Amino acid sequence: MQISFAALELPTSGAIAFLVEKDKPLAGLAAEADSKTSGALSKAIATSRFSGGAGQTLDVVAPSGLDADRVLFVGVGEAGKLTQQEWLETGAAVCASLLGSGSAEATIVADASGADALALAEGALLRSYRFDKYRTKEPESKKPTLKVVKIAGAASDAASAFASRKAVIDGVFFTRDLVSEPANILYPASFAERIRELTDLGVEVEVLGEAEMTKLGMGALLGVGQGSERESQLAIMVWNGGAEGEAPISFVGKGVTFDTGGISLKPGEGMEQMKWDMGGAGTVVGLMKALAGRKAKVNVVAIVGLVENMPSGNAQRPGDVVTSMSGQTIEILNTDAEGRLVLADALWYCQDRFKPKFMVDLATLTGAIIITLGHEHAGIFTDDDTLAKQLEAAGGTTGDKVWRLPLHKNYDKLIDCPIADMKNIGGRAAGSITAAQFLRRFTNDVPWCHIDIAGTVWSEKDLPLSEKGGTGYGVRLLDRFVADNYEG
Ligand code: BES
Ligand code: MN
Numbered sequence: 001m002q003i004s005f006a007a008l009e010l011p012t013s014g015a016i017a018f019l020v021e022k023d024k025p026l027a028g029l030a031a032e033a034d035s036k037t038s039g040a041l042s043k044a045i046a047t048s049r050f051s052g053g054a055g056q057t058l059d060v061v062a063p064s065g066l067d068a069d070r071v072l073f074v075g076v077g078e079a080g081k082l083t084q085q086e087w088l089e090t091g092a093a094v095c096a097s098l099l100g101s102g103s104a105e106a107t108i109v110a111d112a113s114g115a116d117a118l119a120l121a122e123g124a125l126l127r128s129y130r131f132d133k134y135r136t137k138e139p140e141s142k143k144p145t146l147k148v149v150k151i152a153g154a155a156s157d158a159a160s161a162f163a164s165r166k167a168v169i170d171g172v173f174f175t176r177d178l179v180s181e182p183a184n185i186l187y188p189a190s191f192a193e194r195i196r197e198l199t200d201l202g203v204e205v206e207v208l209g210e211a212e213m214t215k216l217g218m219g220a221l222l223g224v225g226q227g228s229e230r231e232s233q234l235a236i237m238v239w240n241g242g243a244e245g246e247a248p249i250s251f252v253g254k255g256v257t258f259d260t261g262g263i264s265l266k267p268g269e270g271m272e273q274m275k276w277d278m279g280g281a282g283t284v285v286g287l288m289k290a291l292a293g294r295k296a297k298v299n300v301v302a303i304v305g306l307v308e309n310m311p312s313g314n315a316q317r318p319g320d321v322v323t324s325m326s327g328q329t330i331e332i333l334n335t336d337a338e339g340r341l342v343l344a345d346a347l348w349y350c351q352d353r354f355k356p357k358f359m360v361d362l363a364t365l366t367g368a369i370i371i372t373l374g375h376e377h378a379g380i381f382t383d384d385d386t387l388a389k390q391l392e393a394a395g396g397t398t399g400d401k402v403w404r405l406p407l408h409k410n411y412d413k414l415i416d417c418p419i420a421d422m423k424n425i426g427g428r429a430a431g432s433i434t435a436a437q438f439l440r441r442f443t444n445d446v447p448w449c450h451i452d453i454a455g456t457v458w459s460e461k462d463l464p465l466s467e468k469g470g471t472g473y474g475v476r477l478l479d480r481f482v483a484d485n486y487e488g
């Protein structure tokens with residue numbers, strides 16, 4: 001779908017979306033359209049239950065007198081009080097209502113200034129995403145028709161101001177594409193190939209295979225992929241948009257392209273969901289696409305560990321002991337606690353090679369985080385109050401919400417082990433926290449924050465900004481976090 005910006009006037013084709021305030025008569029161009037139709041529009045509202053409340057919509061066939069397909073009224077409550085998030089959701093609501101309406105073009109009559117008009121456009125575009133590449137028999141009548149959304153009444157520089165938001169949305173869509181792909185298509189090597197596409201934007205991409213990782217001593221990551229026919233990979237992305245020689249910031253992602261649990265096999269029901277167990281890596285890669293796409297003035301390193309966790313005659317067993325790149329040994333008590341093993345070596349490698357200012361890792365790490373926070377907030381774990389505050393602020397502005405959970409030495413003790421330096425599970429209590437404590441042991445005291453996104457990568461229902469499926473959670477969060485705190 002395309003976005004464009006136009007002057008504030010009544011469109012003469014397509015669908016027209018008017019924003020209506022709660023319990024207020026039609027105003028401005030909506031009032032003009034109403035008089036052109038001899039009051040048919042206000043009559044349509046009066047005979048419906050539409051009152052202009054936030055989130056309400058009313059779709060009316062364009063009455064005679066108006067050159068348009070249809071009119072969509074969108075309730076905005078009190079317009080003066082809309083947050084950026086509500087502007088996003090208003091744009092998205094227009095898109096969701098009209099996507100399959102039959103209209104090819106929609107104009108949102110906004111008279112909204114600056115950031116608000118951009119947010120309307122951003123919301124509409126975000127909501128237009130659909131993963132339908134494998135649907136070969138969908139009837140034409142079910143396919144989306146909407147191709148263009150125009151914002152009428154935006155500032156004259158809106159189109160150029162929108163370019164950087166568009167770059168970020170491209171990153172979000174890349175993440176949604178990646179998490180939606182089935183695991184027979186997206187496996188470590190094919191994922192690495194998708195990452196190489198970023199070189200077109202100026203990102204340097206390097207991919208290590210099993211031979212190189214063996215030399216580096218990455219026994220934790222390699223143990224997870226050992227049962228799979230697919231070769232494990234470590235992909236490294238570098239974007240140098242900042243000052244030459246300045247230490248980079250860094251992002252590390254869990255990329256388990258399919259998580260069966262391994263020998264500690266998961267139950268069959270719902271296992272198909274584990275195709276998106278690469279969501280941390282998918283988010284990190286989408287973020288790099290966003291940052292490079294808008295030429296962010298910052299040096300960034302991103303590292304993703306790509307493995308498939310399978311049971312087989314060669315799979316790692318419960319009770320095995322592996323040696324990580326850090327030298328620390330780990331007793332594997334549950335082969336389904338694999339994400340932390342992948343991240344252990346990826347984090348260690350990141351700080352060892354790049355000496356970053358900080359590391360932020362993203363992972364669909366624990367089912368327990370869904371029990372704690374549901375599907376609203378991702379969990380953040382850090383000793384660094386500055387990182388926590390910056391991420392909380394970015395969560396507030398983007399709507400990709402985060403909630404801080406504790407780290408403490410008493411939780412750390414729960415993964416001590418008599419057989420090795422640590423075990424890979426801490427028991428049922430505080431499962432998301434003991435997982436984070438495990439990661440912390442591989443940060444070498446570099447400032448670090450772990451984000452557990454197991455509850456936010458995928459949605460089983462339509463959301464304001466995305467259809468059921470991959471949400472792209474985290475790309476806009478981290479783009480904002482970088483833009484607000486680490487650019488030039
Ligand atoms: N990938 C899962 C976590 C997960 C669960 C993500 C549900 C998304 C939805 C992770 O590898 C896992 O299996 N974690 C175990 C850890 C346990 C064995 C300590 C879990 O959460 O059950
Ligand atoms: Mn697992």
Ligand code: ZN
Nearest residue numbers: 256259277339
């Ligand atoms: Zn997993």
